[in-house]
Amino acid sequence: MGDHAVELLKVLFPYLSRVTVDGVVRVGASVRIAARCVAATARCPGCGTVSVRVHSRYGRRLADTAVGGQETAIDLEVRRFFCDSTDCAKKTFAEQVDQLSFRYGRRTVSLQHLLRHVALALGGQAGKRLAERLATPVSGPTLLRLIRSMDLPEVPELTVLGVDEFAFRRGRRFGTILIDMNSHRPVDVLPDHTADTFANWLRRHPHIGTICRDRGGAFAEGAERGQPGIPQIADRWHLLHNLATGLEKAVTRHRSCLKAPEPEATPGPASTSAGESAYERKIRERHHNVQTLFLQGSPSTRSAHGSGSTAKRYGATRGLPPPSR
Ligand SMILES: [Zn+2]
Known part of the structure; x- marks a missing residue:
């Protein structure tokens, strides 16, 4: 393998630097990386004693983040070590590879991290659909379990x-x-x-x-x-909300104090005053239409303008007289 290829692997798979890669094969649409642990010693998770005595070896399959859009798994050979401390309840323990594996995990640390963020952002079902697209298939309930297994953040003293x-x-x-x-x-x-x-x-x-x-x-x-x-x-x-509600009520109560609009020189929706913006013109046209339909007694005043509130806003309700024209 050329120097650049070695460099590429180191950069793309930093967590594989702690294991020996024995082979990479494609199985169907997925990629399988065969690797084994080679550290001379392992530390007992129970008591922290460093052990060199290997008890046995076994294989684990860890699903990994996709490589080039292809589903990827690492077939990792790990060892079980004896714990030589007489005080420790563990007689043997399985080794873990830093940044790669964790106890009872069926995924690499990086995939676990990725899926947890997918779950936090999207939840179960939507998360499952995105994970499929990312070539890291996972079930919805598993995504929810990933959220529930997270440590809750420390809550500072509440004041x-x-x-x-x-x-x-x-x-x-x-x-x-x-x-x-x-x-x-x-x-x-x-x-x-x-x-x-x-x-x-x-x-x-x-x-x-x-x-x-x-x-x-x-x-x-x-x-x-x-x-x-x-x-x-x-x-x-709540203060602002109450203020807004109060203000709206007050304005509604004094609606009759508002001056009736001046009669237009040229009636009709087409008339425009100088300097009128497109928005103002639209409002004027809508007002004209609502009033026309209302004066005709049209039952479609409501449906023709989308909502009753639009008609109401322009005074086209039974309770209020239409503005004089
Ligand atoms: Zn121990």
């Missing part, structure tokens, strides 16, 4: 807790989501959105100093019951 409703199924079933307001990351999801459930959770987390929540209701009650006297503040989103 300010955000609480809000969380829809398991939109409009149907709600739970509660709890957020660390310092990191803006979710820390827990509760199965319902009752005051009791939230209060119980708070009692188990007494170090929280402040609650950030919506403006009243079950979470206010739950916070007071779980940690009486805890400072509670309204979060920005």
Whole structure:
């Protein structure tokens, strides 16, 4: 093999530098790499003792990331070593190759890593379809197991807790989501959105100093019951949401104060004023159409313009008189 070919293998398969490759064959549409472990010693995973005494050898097949779009597997011969420490519960142990294999794993470390990211991004079924395209076939349930087997991230001590409703199924079933307001990351999801459930959770987390929540209701009650006297503040989103709702109501209430439009010099949708943009022209035309249909008493006012809200926005409802023209 030329120097460049050796270099290529080292660059493309860094994790094979710790084993000896005995052969590469194509089986059907897939690539099989035969390799064996050659390190002189292995470290017992139980007690850390280094052993040189080989007990036995056996083969493992590790699915790997695709090579050139082809499904790839490594047939790896590994050894079982004796643990010579008298204090260790393990009499023998299997060696693992750093960056390549892990205990009970049927994939290489890099494929495990890749599939876990696929699972996190897409979940089971969509992840399975992408994995097939990547020539690393895997079942949907296996992808979900990869997510569940991940270590949960360390949750730093919570000081300010955000609480809000969380829809398991939109409009149907709600739970509660709890957020660390310092990191803006979710820390827990509760199965319902009752005051009791939230209060119980708070009692188990007494170090929280402040609650950030919506403006009243079950979470206010739950916070007071779980940690009486805890400072509670309204979060920005709910304040802005309430403000927007209030503003909309006020504007609607004063709609009759709005001046009726000036009669147009040349009536009809085709008329344009100087400087009118395409968007403004479109609005004017739509207004004209809605009004025309409404004045004709057309039952299709709703369907002709997509939605009732469009007609309503232009005042074409039974409750409001059409603007004088
Ligand atoms: Zn040991």
